[in-house]
Amino acid sequence: MTDHDEATAVRPLTLAWVSRHLEAGERIVKTEALHGGITAEMRRLTIAAQDGSTRDLVLRTFVDVEHADDWLNREADALTLLTGTGVPAPGLVAVDPAAAYCEYPSLLMTHLAGRPVLDDEGLETRVPVLARQLLAIHAVRPAERPREYVTLTTADTVVTPKGADAAAWAAAIDVIRAPAPRYEGRFLHRDFQPGNVLFDVLPPRPAGARITGVVDWAAASWGPADLDVAHCSTILALLHGPAWGLRFPEAYEEAGGVLAAAASERLYWRVRDGLACSEEVQQVAQPWREAGRTDLTMRTVEERLDAYVTALMDALG
Known part of the structure; x- marks a missing residue:
């Protein structure tokens, strides 16, 4: 050694x-x-x-x-x-x-080559690449299905950030009181987000961003594509701002992905994941700061989560 x-x-x-x-x-x-x-x-x-x-x-x-x-x-x-x-x-x-x-x-x-890229620079080229990769994961058809997805967040466990839009959060919490919508199952990663995706360390040009690996498959499950898309959307919103969280589902559909047809069903999955992150903001943000995103203080991430959940309720609620 x-x-x-x-x-x-x-x-x-x-x-x-x-x-x-x-x-x-x-x-x-x-x-x-x-x-x-x-x-x-x-x-x-x-x-x-x-x-x-x-x-x-x-x-x-x-x-x-x-x-x-x-x-x-x-x-x-x-x-x-x-x-x-x-x-x-x-x-x-x-x-x-x-x-x-x-x-x-x-x-x-x-070991796979590459590294996660958490910087804002070049994000507009990486988001479509992320969407295409997630679509490829959802296209996997296992001979034996993995176990059904699990969500632990309930209306009673949500942690509303300080200073949050109380009305928007109350409405969002009401959304997840309803039963989960029916869905067509897909193979899910369940933690697909920039921290678990490896890119070329030195891509030849910004537009040539290439994924070299997807890691951390400990929560692989069977469930709706919307759930994976919602999780990546939430993390993008916290890392880069709410607008990027709203952009990712569009990129997924542009890549050929199919999400829930009804706006109420899309809202359910996206709100559910956003509220789930409310319980673990500190655990989510700490590795980002250790990786160099020192701007992502606890308060900054909470404010972005509040803005994202409010934007979801305004757009789809």
């Missing part, structure tokens, strides 16, 4: 487990902590072969996280399903969902 920093070091049992899944003669020569995750520890492992060549793997570890075994099983199933589909997802190397061999539940996968 060349890096013994506590944040990057692999725990002994996990290290032995990883080593058992390497090719003959390979060894770990470097580890690096990857930032941006909310619930899991992420490490890039540089693997050296006897001939001097190297390759990278990614180790995902859940420490003291409830239902980690379920999340890792779902991610392993999704990565297996996506092999050969053309969706640029990591390849599964090994998984230990119940921590039978590792200190904590862990998953080992291939």
